[in-house]
Amino acid sequence: MRKYSYFPGCSMESTAKPYRLATEYVMGKLGIGLVEIEDWNCCGATSGHTLSEALGLALPARSLALAEKRNPELDILTGCASCYARLRLAMYKARTDERAKYIIEKTIDMPYAAAREVYNFLDVFSLPDVREGIAERVVRKLTGLKAACYYGCLNVRPAEVTGAPDRENPTSMDEIVALTGAEPVDWAFKAECCGAAHQNDAASASRALPHRILRDAQSNGAEAIVTACPMCNLNLEMRQDGYVNRTGMDRIPVFSLSELLAVAMGASAKRIALEAHYVPSAAVLARALRRKDA
């Protein structure tokens, strides 16, 4: 059985209830064990590293060090792109930059060997055996659901840290989504910034960012947007009022990859609290489930 040290992140505990429930459901189905890191702390996104380099590295590194200490044989997994970016950077720096490693260890007052990898859900779902497992456990098809897979900027960038093979047109999520019978659409904003980090402090500059993502998804025929990050998910949902007002377009449901997989694996809407979405998302899924294969 696969097992990971799990870093949930703050969103999972609050705004991303459906994401959390769906993740637990899917991981359970796939037999992937998540060992929550004991005494994990805020990853520091986004304010941490803008204030101090040491803080920006030490915050995520502390959780990683704790994970490696407790379960030295487990890699680390997180479901949030922001958390992933911070954790992965801390790991990368500790491995490649002696000075950074020194700062980290001095600040957290613990050794941090960076011996284990940091992964996001896309990495894990893309593993050949996990993909096979997903395909086997899909009990109902979301036939023809036109989905725009939105990776967000931080799951792929910067490439030297994430190791993402294609930072402009990633395809791993599209391949997973296709397993559910949904049809990923070809669109151009898969990895553009949604501006979540600046919606409060620089609203006028950043409000256009989610709008253009929503617009490109819809103009390429998407019925729904699938995310791999609770922050992206929240931002793309929350900004739709302004979007509708500005463009006259319709709202578009946004939900996480975990939710999509959970539904396809048989989870009920209630089981994963689909009702907690700001933009109603149950209908579009139900429609797809009813659709027959062409």
Next chain:
Amino acid sequence: MKIKKDKFKDALASIAKEAKVFLPMKGVYASEYRVWDGAGEPFFERNTALPPKELLFPRSERMYEYDLNAGTVTEAAPDEKIVIAGIRPCDVRSVEHLDKVFLESEYTDVYYRARRENLTMIAYGCATPAPTCFCDSMDVVPTDAPGADVVMNDAGNSYVLTVNTPKGEHIRDLISSFLSEGKADDVPAVSCSLKVEKPDDLHKQLIARFDDPMWETLSDACLGCGCCSYICPTCYCFDIGRENRGKTGTAFRCWDSCMFSDYSRMAGGHNPRPTKKERLRNRYLHKLAYFPERYGTSLCVGCGRCIDKCPARLDITNVPDIIQGSESNG
């Protein structure tokens, strides 16, 4: 005279005040005569792997230096006083042989002479000959060394000393405070287990058998290395070379061996001793025939080093054995 063994090092220390003292010592890899550092233990159980000739005739010796820019030539003048404490009677005999070559023939070697004049030998009477030793067959008395300046013999908890020369007297004076009265006739006679029977005219017989097939059999296993020559206390061949650096440099001489193929090769490529047979024959004849012819005594002193160390276990005592055998046979 006697000296208590526990006073021996104190005595050496007195000598070391005015001369460099060499002692037979165990090296890291092989035993040799080493400079005494004031603390090291003498190694008297067996004779040293390397003979003492190095102290008079170094492996490599810089003879003179030149500087064409300055137009100068500076000759080496070894002037260090050396005392060898614990040289075996066979090795003392070897020095006597070297003296014949370097000092007593028509040419006197200045470098050798300088070192020899500065050398005092304190012999150590041999109480424990090795299985390969045969000095008593070569007219050496294991416990006595008339050529040494002082002879000392083991007498239980002390050494008995006999002074032979003025240099020896000087040594006695240096260490007088550690000496007590005692007689030398306590020393028991010692005999080597390896015995060589040789006819008196061995050298003549050997030269007569210059073309004998025995040389081929004797040299069958010879590897042609220089081991026997270099550990022999009386082999004295050398080569002269130069270390040039532009207009300055140095001339040196270093040990050479007649066992090497290039030793006798001439400039045109011809080699009068083309194979190991000729080379080994030459070495044996030099020890047992040519030197006796010229100086009236065998050049081999019976120290047994070459028998012990030869990679192919060649044994010089086989030569008189063959002669003796054929003599008794026929």
Next chain:
Amino acid sequence: MNDNLAKMREAAKRALESGDVGYVIGWGATKFPDKTSPLFMRKPEDAERLVWNEYAIPGIAKYLLDDLYPDKPIGVFVRGCDSRAINRMMKDNRIKRENLRLLGIPCDGKDDERCTICRNRNPLVYDELLWDEAPTPEPKDRYFRANAVEAMSADGRYAYWSEVFDQCIRCYACRNICPACNCKECYVDMTATGFQGKQHSRSDNLIFGVTRAFHVGDRCIECGECERVCPMGLPIMGQTQKILKDINELVGDYESGVDAESENYLGVFDLDDKDEFM
């Protein structure tokens, strides 16, 4: 007299009687019980002088270079090490198989430290095997000398080798016994070129040591004869072991003399050889 010795005497006698060989090389007695000397048997009765005991140590294959153009084949008793020596010299084009009559004698290990790293007690090339092969016991650390030296500091290593080569008397016994040192003329004897200084100084001795190792290195058959013959008892296998260790680290399993065909490490290359410079 043990059975094996009887077989050896019989084989030597038979070969000499048949006239198929000019002479047979084995081991003979000396005046000392713990020493044997290489023995050249020319007549059938010489076979009676053959000995075979734990002191039958000296390598005897190298003598083949003394007689490169024999009228009749030369008989040689070959243990594992002698057979590797013969492969070595055949690979180097120095001796011809048709000039050899190889009497294989699986070895029982000898009274010598070098034999503890032996990897082939059984002969690898022979015409006739005189008795059954027995498995070679698990050898001791193949690089026992090199590993010890590698563990030292750089200064320590220099001091170590200085101490070793300060005692070297340049008698070249190590060269003359070594089956990989099989040049017609040795570079040390060609002082005019200037590769080797003739002084018995620390630097010239060290340079001799390193050069000997480099010339032999990839072709060393690990028989240990260089150390055995050294009158000064110097641990010079430490140099060749280092080279073999490095080769094995660089290209994997490498052993010289196990056959007469495999290429020498320095005689070939691989496009993706490890690039440690640059």
Next chain:
Amino acid sequence: MSVKETNDPKIIAFCCNWCTYTGADLAGLNRSHYPENVHIVRVPCSGRVNPQFILRAFRNGCDGVMVCGCHPGDCHYSTGNYFTRRRFTLMKRLLEYNGIDPGRFHARWISGSEAGKFRDTAEEVTAMVRKLGPNTRYREYARREMSADE
């Protein structure tokens, strides 16, 4: 021999005619400055360099030695440098094993177009050798007063 000269490292660089020697010429053409300590010996190919040259250089007073040739695959003689690579990988390790500081011996691939790399290498090696000071190991002094063995 003046004291000043002994303190200034002598570095010898065996450079193949086709790549590194050309690269060094290009460094000249580009007026790339590097220390005066590096002296080039022109050889047709790095495969021409006998490891014994290196020993001789240390023996007679070089403080640092470089062997430079074409990058693997670029040998003018097609395969020479592959042998160089094998030979000097072993030699370099053997020298270190014998206590020669790795900073004193360098083998580098420098192509005819890599004038910058030649300059950088010359600077780097000179700095390294300068830091190590005069070489005493394997050194045979011509005259006695110098011959204080280490």
Next chain:
Amino acid sequence: MSKIGVFVCHCGTNIANTVDVERAVASARELPGVAFASEYKYMCSEPGQQMIKDAIEEYGLDRVVIASCSPRMHETTFRKMLKDTKVNPYMLEIANIREQCSWVHTDKAKATEKAIRLIRMSVAKAARDEPLFASSIPIEKRALVIGGGIAGIQAALDIADAGHEVALLEREPSIGGKMAMLDKTFPTLDCSACISTPKMVDAGAHPNIKLLTSCEVVKTEGYIGNFQVTIRRNARYVNHDICTGCGLCETKCPVKTDSEFNHGLSKRPAIYKLFPQAVPSKPVIDKNSCLKLTKGKCGVCEKVCPLGCIDYADEDREFTETFGAIVFATGYELIDWTALYGEYGGGRYPDMLTGLQFERLVNASGPTEGHIVRPSDGKEPKTVAIVKCVGSRDPKKGKSYCSRACCMYAAKHAHQILDKLPGTRVFIFYIDVRTPGKGYEEFYDQTRKDGAIYVRGRISKIYKDGDKLVCNGEDTLLGKQVKVMADMVVLETAMTPSSGIEELATMFGVARDVNDWIQEAHPKLRPVETQVGGVFLAGTCQGPRDIPDTVAHASAAAAKVVSLLNKSEMETSPMISVVRREHCCGCGACEKICPYTAITLEEIDDRVGAKRVKRPIASVNSGLCQGCGACTAACRTGAIDLLGFRNAQILEEVDALCL
């Protein structure tokens, strides 16, 4: 004792400014073996050479050391000069005190000291120089030109016109190369086909030119004057000896596959001519798409061919020919921008074209017969964005170099769009506009006057919105973000060396630069030669260049080839390996290491004692030995040595430095 003359050159001020020449001369006089030492402003000049000759006479010199520029510069000059003297031309050493001393050092005192050391080293080596005598080898009077683009065609024609046989090798089924794809050429706008096809025809018809199309080089051996090149002719499946090129087969073939000549903008049959004006004007079968060859069905072409030319059993065939000289004219390819520019859609949008695709689009013989329309929907674009330096001038996104021709063809493309579709808005995004060439700046100027809008800045993202290609970028002159809603985008992508250049260069032992372009022997003075004797360069295999420069380069290469082939034989370097027989033990270590199979083991008669024996020793073939010296380092004895670079000579240099 040798009598060495040392001559120190000032090289004007090149050396003398940094090296105290007089001190160097004075110190040279003190060196052992030096009989004479002097200096001169320019040693390589006529009076300089005369001075050396006079000194040789007057002082009876037997060897010469010249301290000057790199031996790579003037070694041959001075060797030639010595031919007229009593000194053997190989009793010459050159101390490189310019490139490796005066030019790289600034401290005059230190540079002088170094020069003195370098001279000392050369003198030491010279003292061991020995007279060497060149022998000569016959030259095969045929040239092989590899690559049938405009460079190869031009080189082949020039060599053939001079009266030598040429084989013009091209891996495609037709010669013509990239130029045949182009529509018009800048700045004159004459039709590319109109000026290149006559040359193709000339090459095809020239009695001295043999076309080797569908051919590739698989192996080479030998050296200048005598290259044995093994060539593979890929199976054509059409017997060109009887084919008339009527074209019936092409019209009947049922297969439609992407046309490589049109860069995928159109389809072609499986039996095809590369393009209508192909030379030779005869079709070949593409074995990867032919139904008969892939599935065993069809066979239509065989049925319709009136002459029975089709031969499905045709096979690749290898043959070896000898050539005296080789010309590399392997050309360029466009960089694969799709792998580098994900932000431009990574090749997902059909209306984004490379420059060469646009050339085909705008070409009257192209897939649209010259109508500029969008490949996706066939509509004429109203707005076109042209992006320059895609993959050029940016090491993070491609190559660091400038591809040289793009600025001009971007302007040409803009001109063509504005000419054919008046009123179209054409935006050209650029970093700089580089127009060095006759009439180039004027052409660029005219394009702007025609209405092309030049925007200085790069495009950060291109994505599709509806049927528009949205180009986000920055106008760095205005300091504002810009967004162009384009109907079509043309990417002017970087030139890179042709695929397969690594293998070809390795086969001939020719060096490549950091970007894999073939390295010329000298960037300024030997731009058409390589470091390998007898191998020359024409066109873009050496680096990006435009057509006029390519043609000039090709003619220059041809001139070099002709001057080589005009000789009946060539002197070979006498600096080869020699064996000291008495030392050689015949171990064969040198034989295995020799890259030229120049060393073999030879049985010689020898004596061992009284016995006469046959003994193997190494033997060097002087015709094959190239003087690399690899054998010398493999020889433990030192029995094999290299003339001109003997072990003892190199050691003398080492020793001289150490003084």
